Amino acid sequence: MVILREFKKDSRLGITGLGAHMFTFSCFMVFLKLQVLSGIALLSFRAAKAPRDKEHPYGHGKFESLGALGISSMLLVTAGGIAWHAVDVLQGLIASTPDMINGTLQHGHHNNDHGGHHHGIDLEHPVLALSMTIAAISVKEGLYWITKSAGEREGSGLMKANAWHHRSDAVSSVVALIGVGGTILGVPYLDPLAGLVVSGMILKAGIETGYGSVLELVDAAVPPSVLEPIKQTIIQVEGVKGCHRLRGRKAGTSLYLDVHIEVDPFLSVSAAHDIGESVRRQIHKSHSQVTEVFIHIDPSYSECSANKLDLRKSMESEERENSKNISRQQDAEAIVSDILSSHFSGKMSLERTILHSLQGKVLLQVQVSMSPELLIQDAMDIAKEAEKAIIKANSSIHHVSIQLRLGPLISQL
Ligand SMILES: [Zn+2]
Ligand SMILES: [Zn+2]
Missing domain, CATH: 3.30.70.1350 (Cation efflux protein, cytoplasmic domain)
Incomplete structure (x- = not known):
């Protein structure tokens, strides 16, 4: 009650009478903004969680980034509003300091109307009001930490921005408390100064979360x-x-x-x-x-070449060859079947040609079958001849390996 009486006496001095009225209004605006923010957060979070569909084949995740950008820009607006008001009160204080008593006489009636509702804190029941405010601050600050850690765990910019929405609630109440405390202690400058500090905090958070969501929207590199x-x-x-x-x-x-x-x-x-x-x-x-x-x-070319420069060069040349000649598998099959049927028709029959293209070099694996009466040594000699003939047929073929099929053919699907 002592505090209350002192405050009443203080407010009659008319230090922050008009300011209090404006602050109540701006508190309401902040409250309104925060309700809008909750709506944005919820809507964009729900939109982002929807599974991908025909219209959005990459999913709806960007809605979350967009929501985070929206919340961030409104955090910036809130910070601007608080700063604007703090500067306004500060200017009023500086202007009214020399003739404080005159101001009291002019605004006496006004002050009595609004002094009791300064910063939205009910000063008729100071202990209750104070504990309620502190409880609200604790809850909001708690929500900030919970949402923030969840946002960091999931890497969600929206959650981090929304965490700051809770904290801006909490710090606004802290400013209100500091304002009341300042008025009681007779230090009216505390209110606008606290407002400026809080505005700076919200501004920094808004810029950080906003920047993060813009990076997401433009597909910036992941760290x-x-x-x-x-x-x-x-x-x-x-x-x-x-x-x-x-x-x-x-x-x-x-x-x-x-x-x-x-x-x-x-x-x-x-x-x-x-x-x-x-x-x-x-x-x-x-x-x-x-x-x-x-x-x-x-x-992988790691076994063939350790030099990355060589690798890049050969990949480029490979690309060029690929674009020049798109059906090399068919070409290889044609060359091999042509040679085997014209020069080795009675000795082996072609079953499969597998082309490997490594760093621009063509390697052929040729699967054949031969008469079971042949000696393995003879089969090897015939194979060697055939390999030479195939390499001679086309300059791009670097290596040929003829393989005798002994078991059944893998059925082609
Ligand atoms: Zn697959
Ligand atoms: Zn690659």
Whole structure:
């Protein structure tokens, strides 16, 4: 009651009478904004969680980034509003300090009306009002920490921005308390100064979360600290000889990846695909934030050449050749079948030609069958002759290996 009486006496002095009225209004505006913010957060969060559909084949994660941008910009508006008001009160204080008593006489009636509702805190029951305010601050600050840690765990910019929405609630109440305390202690400057500090805090948070959501919206690079553990997971998968061009982009809590993995160049397509699938499974298992991963399979050249420059050069030349000659498998089949049928018709029959293209060099694996009456030594001599003939037929063929099929043919699907 002593505090209350002192405050009443103080407010009659008319230090922050008009300011109090404006602050009540601006508190209401802040409250209104925060309700809108909750709506934005909820709507964009729900929109982002919807599964992908025909209209949005990459999912709806960007709605979350968009919502975070919306909340961030409204945090900036809130910060601006608080700062504007604080500066306004400060100017009023500076102007009214010399003739405080005159001001009291002019605004006496006004002050009595609004002094009791200064900063939205009920001063008729100061202990109750104070404990209620402190409880509200604690709850809001608690919500801030819970939402913030959840946002950091899930990598959600929306949650981090929303956490700051809770905190801006809490700090606004702290400012109100400081304002009341300042008035009671006769230090009216505390109110606007606290307002400026809080405005700075909200401004910083708004800029940070807003910047983060803009980065998400423009598909900015995911930091190496996120990609490095994923890369470790990939290269530990059995059959993976290396990986490159790992990149990611974020859409809210979703992380989309694409990566080139290097596998043994002599693997079959299905075996290489299986390795790709186990890479995908392992990534999803170890990194739950990854929504989708696109895996491109490259033949590994690590055993052929250690020099990366050579590798790049040969890959470029390979690309050029590929574009020049798209049906090399068919070409190789034609060349091999032509030679075997014209020069080795009675000795072997062609069953399958497998083309390998390594660093621009063509290697052929030719599967044949021969008469069971032949001696293995004779078969080897015939094969050597045939290999020479095939290499001579086309300059791009670097190596031919003729293989005798002994078991049944793998049925072609
Ligand atoms: Zn590649
Ligand atoms: Zn697949």
